[in-house]
Amino acid sequence: MKILVTGGTGYIGSHTCVELLNKGFEVVVFDNLYNSKIEVVDKIESITGKKIAFYKADMLDKESMRPVFEDHTFDAVIHFAGLKAVGESVEKPLLYYQNNITGTLNLCELMSEYGCKRIIFSSSATVYGEPEEIPVTENCPKGACSNPYGWTKSMLEQILSDIQNSDHEWSVVLLRYFNPIGAHESGLLGESPNGIPNNLMPYIMQVAVGKLPELGVFGDDYDTPDGTGVRDYIHVVDLAKGHVNAVEKVTSTNEVNVYNLGTGNGYSVLDIVKAFEKANDLTIPYSIKPRRAGDLASYYANPKKAKEELGWEAQYDLERMCQDSWRFAKKNLS
Numbered sequence: 289m290k291i292l293v294t295g296g297t298g299y300i301g302s303h304t305c306v307e308l309l310n311k312g313f314e315v316v317v318f319d320n321l322y323n324s325k326i327e328v329v330d331k332i333e334s335i336t337g338k339k340i341a342f343y344k345a346d347m348l349d350k351e352s353m354r355p356v357f358e359d360h361t362f363d364a365v366i367h368f369a370g371l372k373a374v375g376e377s378v379e380k381p382l383l384y385y386q387n388n389i390t391g392t393l394n395l396c397e398l399m400s401e402y403g404c405k406r407i408i409f410s411s412s413a414t415v416y417g418e419p420e421e422i423p424v425t426e427n428c429p430k431g432a433c434s435n436p437y438g439w440t441k442s443m444l445e446q447i448l449s450d451i452q453n454s455d456h457e458w459s460v461v462l463l464r465y466f467n468p469i470g471a472h473e474s475g476l477l478g479e480s481p482n483g484i485p486n487n488l489m490p491y492i493m494q495v496a497v498g499k500l501p502e503l504g505v506f507g508d509d510y511d512t513p514d515g516t517g518v519r520d521y522i523h524v525v526d527l528a529k530g531h532v533n534a535v536e537k538v539t540s541t542n543e544v545n546v547y548n549l550g551t552g553n554g555y556s557v558l559d560i561v562k563a564f565e566k567a568n569d570l571t572i573p574y575s576i577k578p579r580r581a582g583d584l585a586s587y588y589a590n591p592k593k594a595k596e597e598l599g600w601e602a603q604y605d606l607e608r609m610c611q612d613s614w615r616f617a618k619k620n621l622s
């Protein structure tokens with residue numbers, strides 16, 4: 289089977305390419321390299337010993353994507369390409385709506401034109417807003433997102449569902465990720481955001497390599513066991529494997545299916561700091577700061593539906609997530 293991976297040189301996309309190649313899929317990638325580097329293609333190939341076809345294309349320039357569809361016939365598309373920085377989306381909503389929504393509309397038009405109507409979409413747990421229940425199940429209604437980035441995910445879920453509803457040749461799998469961290473065990477693939485990171489693990493890694501003096505812990509007065517925010521951190525390789533399982537689903541049904549991809553475990557900010565220190569035998573200086581606007585106390589998945597229907601569940605524990613994150617940081621960030 290041949291899979292198109294949009295945004296395939298990015299953090300989650302690159303790990304998914306590795307898992308797809310390891311399972312014998314043919315992989316074609318396009319990316320505009322806005323938030324990733326072309327070297328990632330070589331790294332994917334050196335890890336797997338297999339080739340991928342790479343195209344530099346921008347979803348906002350529909351014609352730049354056309355050669356990808358002219359040259360290949362796809363069994364399914366895994367759609368990662370998009371902008372993802374929450375804070376930036378508040379400052380530049382037009383950029384986010386334009387890139388993520390117009391870009392995806394362009395992609396879907398081409399998919400329709402070339403007769404590939406199966407898409408696995410990178411959604412986010414953020415679409416639940418303030419969820420009705422914790423752990424969060426897929427039965428929880430979607431809620432109000434706290435930023436434009438989140439709204440692009442929520443709106444795209446609706447758009448893809450409407451497309452499928454209008455044309456039952458379409459098959460749509462919406463994957464709602466919780467908090468991906470970790471890196472490939474080779475230390476070759478991982479996440480290296482530009483500038484000062486917003487997310488917890490990239491920030492910890494910058495402190496660990498000495499680029500930032502200390503971690504600010506955003507609030508210690510939440511209604512959680514130690515007062516700091518609780519999240520569902522999932523190893524990016526586990527997340528990548530979830531996509532491989534979702535390929536079977538998207539190619540065997542003509543429906544819209546939605547799955548949480550999380551571990552079901554909630555860890556606090558201080559749990560993560562302590563686990564990172566223990567796994568890697570180092571110290572992360574931190575101080576308590578005020579709460580960050582928009583943060584919830586506790587947010588973790590009920591991943592049962594993905595286990596039952598996709599046959600997928602996360603395998604890697606927190607220690608492994610911390611070890612793999614640090615291996616990547618040492619090789620790439622210092």
Ligand code: NAD
Nearest residue numbers: 295298299300320322323324346347368369370372410412
């Ligand atoms: P990433 O930024 O590492 O990867 C996204 C890739 O898309 C980048 O390589 C970027 O260059 C590319 N891209 C962006 N706009 C493009 C365009 N117009 N045309 C072509 N390529 C374009 O991000 P990631 O962490 O790998 O996330 C992948 C997807 O998963 C995103 O859609 C993101 O919103 C979603 N997601 C991520 C998280 C997370 O915490 N990392 C959580 C939930 C959902």
Ligand code: WQD
Nearest residue numbers: 374412414467486487488491504505506517519557580583
């Ligand atoms: C985790 C915890 C912070 C940084 C975000 C997006 C979400 C999804 C995943 C894409 C919280 C605390 C953080 C720091 C801290 N992305 N923290 N100091 O906010 O759960 O989710 O990434 O879809 O949409 O919102 O992740 O890593 O930013 O924060 O104390 O410097 O760490 O308050 O409790 P979040 P995060």
